[in-house]
Amino acid sequence: MLEELKKQVYEANMELPRRGLITYTWGNVSGIDRETGYFVIKPSGVDYDKLTLDDMVVMDLDGNKIEGNYKPSSDTPTHLELYKKYPEIGGIAHTHSSEATSWAQAGRDIPLYGTTHADHFYGSIPCARKLTPEEIYSVYEKNTGLVIIETFEKRGINPMHTPGVLCTNHGPFTWGKDATEAVQNAVVLEEVAKMATKTELINPKVKPAPDCIRDKHFFRKHGANAYYGQ
Numbered sequence: 105m106l107e108e109l110k111k112q113v114y115e116a117n118m119e120l121p122r123r124g125l126i127t128y129t130w131g132n133v134s135g136i137d138r139e140t141g142y143f144v145i146k147p148s149g150v151d152y153d154k155l156t157l158d159d160m161v162v163m164d165l166d167g168n169k170i171e172g173n174y175k176p177s178s179d180t181p182t183h184l185e186l187y188k189k190y191p192e193i194g195g196i197a198h199t200h201s202s203e204a205t206s207w208a209q210a211g212r213d214i215p216l217y218g219t220t221h222a223d224h225f226y227g228s229i230p231c232a233r234k235l236t237p238e239e240i241y242s243v244y245e246k247n248t249g250l251v252i253i254e255t256f257e258k259r260g261i262n263p264m265h266t267p268g269v270l271c272t273n274h275g276p277f278t279w280g281k282d283a284t285e286a287v288q289n290a291v292v293l294e295e296v297a298k299m300a301t302k303t304e305l306i307n308p309k310v311k312p313a314p315d316c317i318r319d320k321h322f323f324r325k326h327g328a329n330a331y332y333g334q
C-alpha cells in the first residue's frame with residue numbers, strides 16, 4: 105500500500121541522520137496521501153541505523169494503524185493534528201537537533217536576522233507556549249499539535265509561509281508540501297537557529313532585519329510572483 109509514499113517518507117527520514125539532525129531515535133518524518141487520507145510515518149523507537157523501508161507505518165486521520173509491524177512514532181498525534189487542520193501540509197518532520205532545540209528550550213522565537221532566514225521562513229519562527237501540567241499529563245503529543253495550531257491562529261501566521269515551529273521544552277517541527285520538503289525545512293531551520301545564536305553572541309544589541317528584507321526575500325522565492333522556478 106502507498107509504496108511510492110513509503111519510499112519517499114523512508115528516504116526523508118534517512119536524510120535526517122545524513123544531515124546530522126538526529127541522535128539515536130530522536131525524530132520522525134511523515135507524509136500524507138490526501139486522496140486516501142492515509143499517512144506514512146516512522147515507527148517508534150527504531151534506531152535510524154536499523155530502519156528499513158518495510159518498517160514504515162501507515163495510519164489514518166482517526167489515529168488507527170492501517171498497516172505496519174511496529175507502533176507508529178510517539179509523535180504521531182502531533183502530526184495528525186497538523187494534517188487535520190492544514191490540508192496544504194503534505195509532510196512533517198520532527199527532530200531534536202541541538203541548535204533549534206536550544207531555542208525551543210529557551211522558549212524563544214527565532215528573530216529574522218537576515219536573508220538566509222527570509223528566503224525560507226516569513227518572519228520570526230514562532231515558539232509555541234509551554235503546555236500546562238494538565239495538557240502534559242493528558243495527551244501530551246496531541247496537545248502539542250493543538251498548541252502549535254493555537255500559536256499560528258492567534259498570531260495570524262500562514263503555516264505555508266512559516267513552515268516550522270519551536271515547541272517549548274521539546275523541539276522543532278517543520279513541514280512542507282511533502283516529506284522531502286519538510287526535511288529540507290528542518291535542515292534550514294537548524295542553520296538559521298545556529299546563525300541567530302551566533303548573531304546575538306557577536307552583537308547582543310542586534311535588531312531583527314527590516315520588514316522589507318522579510319518581504320522581498322521571501323516573496324522572491326515563494327508564491328505567485330516568485331522569480332525562481334517556472
Ligand SMILES: O=C(CO)[C@@H](O)[C@@H](O)COP(=O)(O)O
Pocket residue numbers: 129130131132146147148149150176177178179198
Ligand atoms: O520527543 C520525543 C520523545 O520525548 C520523540 O520525538 C523522540 O524520542 C522520537 O520518538 P519516536 O521514536 O518517533 O517514537
